[in-house]
Amino acid sequence: MPQAPDFDWRRTAAWCLHAQQVFDGHTLRPEQAVTVVHGRIAAVGAVDDPVNQGLPVWRGQGTLAPGLFDIQVNGGAGRMFNNTPDADTLRHIGAALARAGTTAWLPTFITDSAPRMAQAARAIEAVHGSQGVVGVHFEGPHISVQRRGAHLEQHIRPLDDATLNLLARLRAKQIPVLLTLAPEQQARGSIARLCAMGVTVSLGHTAANAAQVHSALAEGASCFTHLFNGMAPMGAREPGVVGAALDSPAWCGVIADGHHVADAVLRVAIRSRPVADRMVLVSDAMATTHGPAQFDLYGETIRVVQGRLVNQAGSLAGAHIDLASSVQGLITRVGIDPAQALRMATHNPAQLMGLAHAVGQLRPAMPARMVLFDADWGLAAQF
Incomplete structure (x- = not known):
C-alpha cells in the first residue's frame, strides 16, 4: 500500500x-x-x-x-441503467466506479423499447461531462435474435427512424455514441449513414459470416463488442465474426473475467492482431459489481454463481468484475505485458471513441x- x-x-x-x-x-x-x-x-x-x-x-x-476508461458498463453498486435509466442512477454508478479506479465510462443501455431508449438518452444528456460519463453505449436493439444472449427478444428490431433520430440528437450535442448492432440485420448503407453522423459502430450479438463483416467494415464499422461472446466463432473454412475481427484493423473489446474467454484464447487473440494496440478491455459490469449478489433484468433474476453472472437458464448474463480487477487479471493471470494491458484500459478506448485529448493519458x-x-x-x- x-x-x-x-x-x-x-x-x-x-x-x-x-x-x-x-x-x-x-x-x-x-x-x-x-x-x-x-x-x-x-x-x-x-x-x-x-x-x-x-x-x-x-x-x-x-x-x-x-484513470481507467470503460466503454461497457451496464450497472454497478446495486443499480442497472436499464432498470432505472435516469440521472440519479448514472451518478450512483459513476461514484462507485470512481472509487474503483474507473474515472471515465460509457453507460451501456442494452436492448429495450424505443421509449426506454429515449429515457436513457435524456439521462445521458443530463449527466454527460460529470461523474465520469463521457458518452453512451447502446448495445442493441438492432441485433441478431439468434445471438441475442441475455437481451430480450421482443425488443429486437431493425434499425429505425426512432433510433436514427435519437442518435442524431445526441451527436448534435457532441455526445460520443457507441452503437452495437448485427451487420446482417441492416440494410446496405445503414452503417455508412451512422458513421457519417459520427456514431462509432461496433459489431456484436451477430450471426454474420465473414463476408458480411467485411462489408460492414467497408462501410465504416470500427469495433467488435465483447469478442468471442454473442458472435459466430472462427472455423477452419469460414472465419466467422471472430476470425474476421482478429484479422482486421478494427478495435476489439474483450472481457477478462476468466469466464467469458479462456486465458489461452485471450493470449492468442491479443498476439494475433495485425495492427498493434487495437484491443480494448471492458468490464461488462452489472449491478452486482460492488453491490448485492443478485439483481433483476427484464423481470428475471440474475445471480452470481462461483464468480459468474448467470440467468435462470444458467447462461452468462454480463460480468461481475470492475476494470481495475480486469487489468490485474490480464497482467497476473493471463500474462499480458503490463504496459499493453494498461493501454487496453486507458489510451486504446480513448482513441476508439475520439477522446484521447481528454482521457486515457497523463500529460x-x-x-x-x-x-x-x-x-x-x-x-x-x-x-
Missing part, C-alpha cells in the same frame, strides 16, 4: 506524486513524478525536476496510471484523474 501523505491532496493547490513507475498512457517510465496544479497535470518527468521543488510530495509505492493540461496500482497490480489508490 502507498505511504499516506502528510497533507490533504484534495485541498492542496499544487503537489507532486512520486511513483516507482508511471504509465503515461503509452509506456512505463521508472522513477517519475506527476505534478498537479489546481486539479490538472502540470508536468510529468524526473523526480528531481526543479518544477517540483518545494511542493508537498506523496511517495507512492507502485505504478501510477491514468500536461489534462485533468489529474489517476490510479495507483501496488506491486501485485491491485488498486492501491485513486485520485
